[in-house]
Each structure stands twice: as C-alpha cells, then as structure tokens.
Amino acid sequence: MTCTEFLAQLDDLLDDAVTVEMRADLKEHLRGCEHCEVTLNTTRKTIEIYRSHEIYALPTDLRERLHAAIMARCKKGC
Amino acid sequence: MVWFLSLPSVTLDWYRPAHVAPRLLDVFPKLTPMATIQPIAGENEQHPDVALVERVRGGDVSAYDTLVRKYDRQIFRIAQHITQNREDAEDVMQDAFLKAYEKLEQFQGNSKFYTWLVRIAVNESLMRLRKRRTGRMVSIDEDVETEEGSVPRDLADWAPDPEQNYTQSELADILRKTIQGLPQGFRVVFVLRDVEGLSTEETAETLGLSVPAVKSRLLRARLQLRERLTRYFRSKKGPKEMGVEK
Numbered sequence A: 001m002t003c004t005e006f007l008a009q010l011d012d013l014l015d016d017a018v019t020v021e022m023r024a025d026l027k028e029h030l031r032g033c034e035h036c037e038v039t040l041n042t043t044r045k046t047i048e049i050y051r052s053h054e055i056y057a058l059p060t061d062l063r064e065r066l067h068a069a070i071m072a073r074c075k076k077g078c
Numbered sequence B: 001m002v003w004f005l006s007l008p009s010v011t012l013d014w015y016r017p018a019h020v021a022p023r024l025l026d027v028f029p030k031l032t033p034m035a036t037i038q039p040i041a042g043e044n045e046q047h048p049d050v051a052l053v054e055r056v057r058g059g060d061v062s063a064y065d066t067l068v069r070k071y072d073r074q075i076f077r078i079a080q081h082i083t084q085n086r087e088d089a090e091d092v093m094q095d096a097f098l099k100a101y102e103k104l105e106q107f108q109g110n111s112k113f114y115t116w117l118v119r120i121a122v123n124e125s126l127m128r129l130r131k132r133r134t135g136r137m138v139s140i141d142e143d144v145e146t147e148e149g150s151v152p153r154d155l156a157d158w159a160p161d162p163e164q165n166y167t168q169s170e171l172a173d174i175l176r177k178t179i180q181g182l183p184q185g186f187r188v189v190f191v192l193r194d195v196e197g198l199s200t201e202e203t204a205e206t207l208g209l210s211v212p213a214v215k216s217r218l219l220r221a222r223l224q225l226r227e228r229l230t231r232y233f234r235s236k237k238g239p240k241e242m243g244v245e246k
Ligand SMILES: [Zn+2]
Pocket: A002, A003, A006, A029, A033, A034, A035, A036, A037
C-alpha cells in the first residue's frame, strides 16, 4: 500500500468504516510509515479538539435575550 | 522536504462496503462521541423531537420553547462559522427559529427536525452573507476548486497534549483563526459533519451536495486544519527527522 492509498482511506478509518481486510492492510502500512502514523494521529486529534472546545459560545444573557425575542414573536403567531 | 499529497478525485469517490468491519479498538480508537448527538432511533422508536413538533402543531408554544433551548447553541455556532460575524449570527439564529416555526406545517418528519432546522440556518446564513457582500455571489461552492488536489504537507508530530501549552482563550483564538482560514465550502462541511455531528448523508442533503463531494471536502478540510494547527501544536522537542526516502 502506498501513502496515497492510505490517505484515501483515512476518513473511513477515522469514522470506523473500513473492512477487516482493509484495516489489516492499513495497520500493516502504519508499521512501516511514520508519516501516515503522524497524519492519522494528528488528524484524529484535530477533530477531537474542534469537537471538545466551544469556540463560539452563546453567552447566557444573549441567549436569554434572543430566546425571549423568538418566543414573543412565536406567541403572536410570528 | 515538502511532501505532496495527491488526491485524485477518483480515489475519493470510494463507496462504503455493505460489510463494514466490526470495531477493533486496539489499533484505531474511535473518536469520542459528540454530546449533541441523539442516539439513532430504531425502526419503531420515535425521535423525542417528533412529539415536541406535534405538540407545537397542536398549539402548544411551550413545546417550541423546549426545541429552541435544545438547539440554539448549535444554530448560533453554525451561523457564526458561516457568517464569521457575531451580529449576523444573532440575526440568523432568530430568523432561523422563526422561519422554522412558520414553516412547521411543511416539516415532513422523514428527516430529523434538527437536520431540517440546520438546513434553514445554513440558508439564512448564506443569505446574510450575500447581503453583506453585495454584488458578490456567495455559495458553498466558493473557493473550493483552487486547491487542485495537492496539499503541501508539514509532517512534524505534535506535542503529547498540545492544548496544555495555551490558556483556554488563547486556544479558542487559535481554533477560530485556523478554521476561518479554510475555504467556505470546506469549512461548512467540516462544521456540520465533524463538529455538529450530522451524518455524511445529512450533510450532503443539507448543503445540496453529492455524498462523494462531501467526502472529498471533508478529507481536505480535515487535512488542511491538521496542517494549519501543526504551526501551534508541533512537538517542542525539535523537528523530527521523518526519514523520507528521496
Ligand atoms: Zn504512508
């Protein structure tokens, strides 16, 4: 397996959607390829970091204000 | 040495085989599940939103209150990611929830309420962008074809817990700046699919893209973000010699 072939499977690998045979091939490639190992680990970390950090938090006061505005309009039948 | 990654479109149009492998946690730990995701309802199980939507249709406004509180943070986040503007995101959030309320009769129930709501919010966000950049067409196809499939790779490994070198607010700045640098068409796919937890199919439906197009953009978005974050997160032990064969 080449690095390009490995990377073509990267998303399915991260999403846990590869076949048993493919997984074995990918694992075999990783044993001899530090590039792809780094790519796999840091890409996984990239996704995790974006999932676990709130970068556009909705502050409570703003949330309540927007919420009140929405519900007031809805009660009037918009 | 710069290593180029070629992504010929053919290799990205792979399909997911029907016989998907069972999970092997030893080699490839699965990504942690997202807090916002509902467990997928079985054939006979009804998603809790369906009952809420029915109550709203029956005139119970308080049920809509519950739906707004359930999804307002996600809608605000998506609007910020697309408009990159706080005021616009506030407007989009209000407009999206009001529009959803008005159009609730049109909601079919064959897609999830959340997905339907996200589609409204994405459209409202794009409309807002168009207003701001008058005369310029704005679509999710913008800027995506400039890459030509080759991404120069920075292969430095990351520090073990790279976030710990930054305060929470520094880290949030880095993450914002980094994702804002992605082309719109990649950013939206990454946000919906990886941050907000829509499936590939739901992302495709929401954005009016094909499933292969979503997959192709997702891979590129993930790799570009990874590469951009390397600037901040690279291992401090000095550049690692990666042994690239010449
Ligand atoms: Zn490799």
